[in-house]
Amino acid sequence: MSSVFGKPRAGSGPQSTPLEVNLAILGRRGAGKSALTVKFLTKRFISEYDPNLEDTYSSEETVDHQPVHLRVMDTADLDTPRNCERYLNWAHAFLVVYSVDSRQSFDSSSSYLELLALHAKETQRSVPALLLGNKLDMAQYRQVTKAEGVALAGRFGCLFFEVSACLDFEHVQHVFHEAVREARRELEKSPLTRPLFISEERALPHQAPLTARHGLASCTFNTLSTVSLKEMPTVAQAKLVTVKSSRAQSKRKAPTLTLLKGFKIF
Numbered sequence: 001m002s003s004v005f006g007k008p009r010a011g012s013g014p015q016s017t018p019l020e021v022n023l024a025i026l027g028r029r030g031a032g033k034s035a036l037t038v039k040f041l042t043k044r045f046i047s048e049y050d051p052n053l054e055d056t057y058s059s060e061e062t063v064d065h066q067p068v069h070l071r072v073m074d075t076a077d078l079d080t081p082r083n084c085e086r087y088l089n090w091a092h093a094f095l096v097v098y099s100v101d102s103r104q105s106f107d108s109s110s111s112y113l114e115l116l117a118l119h120a121k122e123t124q125r126s127v128p129a130l131l132l133g134n135k136l137d138m139a140q141y142r143q144v145t146k147a148e149g150v151a152l153a154g155r156f157g158c159l160f161f162e163v164s165a166c167l168d169f170e171h172v173q174h175v176f177h178e179a180v181r182e183a184r185r186e187l188e189k190s191p192l193t194r195p196l197f198i199s200e201e202r203a204l205p206h207q208a209p210l211t212a213r214h215g216l217a218s219c220t221f222n223t224l225s226t227v228s229l230k231e232m233p234t235v236a237q238a239k240l241v242t243v244k245s246s247r248a249q250s251k252r253k254a255p256t257l258t259l260l261k262g263f264k265i266f
């Protein structure tokens with residue numbers, strides 16, 4: 001469990017400028033990206049969802065006594081990575097999710113990790129990824145062993161967790177906060193390295209086209225210079241929906257939560 005709440009460190013009071021962290025959740029349809037995102041943001045499990053929604057949410061978090069302005073992009077690729085530049089150049093860290101009861105989703109997570117590794121190589125920018133085996137509560141229907149998850153994560157040098165969006169909130173929160181820690185470590189190493197925001201006017205210098213070398217034909221990196229701003233997760237354009245904290249949350253300081261573009265919360 002994460003030890004995120006406690007005595008504030010000297011100099012890290014409410015006045016501290018929050019660290020800005022962008023987190024993208026990747027994975028095959030149905031792996032549980034939205035359920036994990038909503039669990040983290042609201043402590044609730046959703047069983048109904050709109051698979052076509054791709055939203056970016058923002059939440060004020062405290063991680064290791066440090067205020068963090070966290071943006072979470074719940075992506076909605078179909079079965080393979082698509083138009084990946086919208087998150088590749090935006091995120092400071094990635095959560096790659098598969099479902100322990102789906103071999104197909106595990107195979108997809110491997111594709112996503114390859115995509116991230118390829119992107120890191122091409123851009124010389126290392127962005128941390130965490131591999132998550134979701135739906136741990138469905139372990140009796142496992143198609144993917146824990147050892148396979150550990151091995152895949154080891155191949156790509158990322159942290160690995162098995163989680164469940166419908167079990168305890170603390171574990172899910174811990175995983176998201178670990179992603180923040182990983183992102184922070186990377187940002188501290190190279191503070192000048194920030195995600196790229198791309199407009200129609202500004203082409204990326206030296207952006208070599210990446211091809212289907214890794215079976216990722218649908219991911220056309222060479223179109224970066226023509227990506228329009230509307231494809232990027234712009235908070236300013238979003239409709240804001242405030243979610244009041246439930247009574248269950250009252251024992252602990254509830255994080256400020258702003259949901260963008262109308263997620264269905266029950």
Ligand SMILES: Nc1nc2c(ncn2[C@@H]2O[C@H](COP(=O)(O)OP(=O)(O)OP(=O)(O)O)[C@@H](O)[C@H]2O)c(=O)[nH]1
Nearest residue numbers: 029030031032033034035047049051135164165166
């Ligand atoms: N039992 C169980 N079901 C889950 C869990 N996480 C998600 N689900 C269910 O799995 C289905 C898919 O979950 P989503 O969160 O919508 O999956 P997704 O990866 O966001 O899928 P897309 O929105 O299609 O990209 C839904 O019916 C969820 O209720 C979990 O941890 N355990």
